Amino acid sequence: MKISGAQMVCEAIIAEGAKYVFGYPGGAIMNVYDEIYKQNGFEHILTRHEQAAVHAADAYARVSGEVGVAMVTSGPGFTNAVTGLATAYMDSIPMVVISGQIPVSLIGTDGFQEVDAVGISRPCTKHNYLVKSIEDLPRILKEAFYIARSGRPGPVLVDIPKDITSEIAEFKYPDSVNIPTYKPSYNGNNRQIKKAVEAILQAKKPLLYIGGGAVLSNAYEIIREFAKVTGIPAVETLMARGVMGDSNELHIGMPGMHGNYASNMAMSETDLLISLGARFDDRVTGKLSEFAKYADIIHIDIDPANIGKIVDVDYPIVGDVRIVVGKMLDALKDKVNKERYQVWRDLLKRYNEVHPLTYQDSDEVIKPQWVVERIGELVGEDATVTSDVGQHQMWAAQFFPFSRPRQWVNSGGLGTMGFGLPAALGAKMADPSKTVINITGDGSILMNIQELVTAAENGIAVVNVMLNNHFLGMVRQWQTFFYEKRYSETDLSYQPNWKMLTEACGGVGYDVTTKEEFDEALKDAIKQNKVAFINVAVDRFENVLPMVPAGGALYNMMLEYKER
Template identity: 50%
Template sequence: MKVTGAQALMKCLKEQGVNVVFGFPGGAVIDIFDEIMKNKDLTHVLVRHEQAAVHAADAYARVVGDVGVALVTSGPGATNTVTGIASAYLDSIPIVVFTGQVPTALIGNDAFQEVDIVGITRPCTKHNYLVTDPNELIETIREAFHIARTGRPGPVLIDLPKDVMAAMVNFTEPKPVKMRTYRPTYEPHPGQIEKACKSILKAKKPVLYIGGGVIASNAHEEVTEFARKMSVPVTMTLMGLGGFPGTDPLSMGMLGMHGTYFANMAVSDCDMLIAVGARFDDRVTGRLDAFAPHAKIIHIDIDPTSISKNIGVDIPIVADCKHAVAAMNSWLDRTKEFNRDEIAVKHEPWLNKIREWKAKHPLGYVEEADIIKPQFVVQKLHELTGGDAIITTEVGQNQMWAAQFYHFNHPRAFLTSGGLGVMGYGFPAAIGAKMAAPERTVIDIAGDGSIQMNIQELATAMQYKCPVKIAILNNNYLGMVRQWQELFYDKRYSNTGLETAPDFVKLAEAYGAVGLRATRPSEVEPVIKEALATDNTVIMDFVISREEGVYPMVPAGKATTEMLLV
């Protein structure tokens, strides 16, 4: 069947199960938008800045567990997507970004709104394509979705010259994508599984350290089963929150720079560290030679490059986390050496030691009668949503307080720019999440600095009737940098004061949204209740204690046991 390139794109999106596209039109993609207007199966969400389209697609992908899609024009439209793409790359989120391009005949001529976006995004995409031959369009799109969603997921960009979208192409029925050079390993090596399990059975002080790979591979049930049957305490990275129930007695919460005291102490003291879908990021390990110094390390990851990258691994297992942990569970069920009750008894001294650490320094903060503490706001949000909301965050203190105090029990409920650390991620992500799960409560926990980086998306939220809630923890500071300046730069607050700020209540109202403000602790609960009861986009402006810090904190370059505490 002969169709235009733009029509072929619509058909491919449908066959890939894409219902929602986040985008922004422009000269090079008019042909595509012309087809979008005719396409009743597809919802296009018109953002107000292309960066937001990518963050929204990223969040959409995280919530539904499949590929998110963004569509933008050439030149500035394309360059505006770079931050979003880089963020999705570092967090391993499957998205496909379509960028317009000038007609093939003009490529390389410095044409109007021309940029080499394939060159620019080469280091921050899993793969990218420039389609110059219309006959390769359909195969390229199918390959792109395949690459984005399989293996270690990631962003794929396709650059579409205007003439390719107008050209006639032969639409062929899809068949399974087979690539000569790309075949990710899903199944673990049985010998390695056996070796790992035997080793774990010998350990006295094991710790399970889980990351975003557990969420990406939907391994949370297998991981939970494993932790409970083996009585192994669990710590999560920022990206791994929700991969194991945060309120489970075995949960130690997050580890690393702003992790809990007991998680960091446990990792430092353990004799067996089982890393599942985590990548030993510098914010997790602190000083490398002091990280888990006594531990034998097992590392399960689908990406071989993650293994032994920062820390030497004793038993590497290249596999999908879900498959690998399921294989460990079934190996344990088959072996006589494993007895659930005996293991529980054997690990009791270790679990008890962790309970002692927890009792000594629980996660906490100093309450004050007249000033709102940001941690209190997050706790209240947790309480009043029953812990069931989808939480997005910006980056900085707001992100860490959200991670520490909203105890996530389910995967795909905590959306944050973990690797790249993008201020301005949370609000567009909230819109993307709400489009993916309209029935869920979606809250962006924001700072007054971050929210201003994509505040223009209020118009998008209003246009698509996306009643997301924004909770601004407003300290009139770029708080995380200020905290570093306070601790390590003798309180020289260079350019971190944001005293000149909009009135966020009026700002919300200017867009037709609802603005609420709380200045005293007693106002926090009523404001949250009102926001949750309102069927509109709401900004909650919480005026918090200005110089509150995030604790515990491991200073950069220090061992994770050298924590600054509350």
């Protein structure tokens, strides 16, 4: 069958089973958009900014587990997409981004809307391609999807010059991929697994340290089973919230800079740290020389480069978390004695009783933590929660009662402000049965506010809950703690009229200053079948606590802030 390059792109997207493409057209990608117009194998969602298209595709992938697809044009279309690529790269999200490029013969001549897309995206993609010949296109498209979803997932960019998409050639979409230089290993070395199992049986205070890889490998069931059978308590990172389920008594909390006391003490006191798809991020470890000082470390990761990158590892296991944990469980099942770790479990439970995650509620002003808790009470399991980046993100991670993986969507690695709203759109498309709540802040939301229009146009009913403290809150918090309250450029008191702004875009807006108003607004917003925006005036100076100051040891938490 002879078809154009543009048709090949559409055929590949359909063959890969993608239901949605998020994108924005432009000169160099017009041939493909012409074919998108003619086909009905997938739906295209027109965002109002390329960055938002990529975030939406990213969140679609996070919630559905499928490869997200985004499409942009050359030059500025592509550069706008870079933040989205980097965000997905840091969080290992499977995604294929297709960008237009100026015709092959013009590449390198400073042509209109030309930019070296593969050069710019090289450090923030898992792999990228510049298609130089139509003969390569079917193979490259096949490889792009395969590379995005296999091994440690990640975004792949396919940059296609305009003359390639108009050229006509024989098309047969390959059935399989053969990349001799790329063979991810999934199974884990059995000898290493055996050693790790021995170490677990010897340990007195073992701890599961669950990371985003556990979500990506769909390992939550086996991990919950593993914890249940062995009685080993678990902490889960920002990227892994929901894996254990917060009601699980073996779930201790989230460790790290804004982790709870018990989790950070567990990390500090464990004698065997079992890392399941976590990567020892600096926000989790705190001061490295004090991190898990008394522990041997089992590190299970599909990416060998993660192992030994930050800390020295005693039991390195390269493999898929789901498979390796399954093997470990088989080996442990009949040998493990849950009672062995009882003292340890009791200790951690005691820590959580003495220093629970908490805040001082108020009758005068709404506390941001209360809002998050309240969303949890009113929506709970029915919610998919997306967030932007900052204080509200930490409060959401701390106080929302997560019950399942893929319920929580946030930019953990790159920390991209402006992620939340487009992510909410992608999350809603991926699972329309859920109520999507975007917990956002008055700083982040304006970075992709134009997506209210996309949501309104397409009837994507997501509820934005903005914790409005009229500050760039997290930076303000650091200025309070570490910069003697010099609030340099963080006062966001000048604001748009949020309700009017939302309504101007075709959504429904609410201004909330009391708890009662919030309840009413949230209930009403969920009933509306359109994009909603609840502006919640919260305590301006509330801080995210506990806090491990950057570079400090995990066990040295600031549990409360005292004015000096």
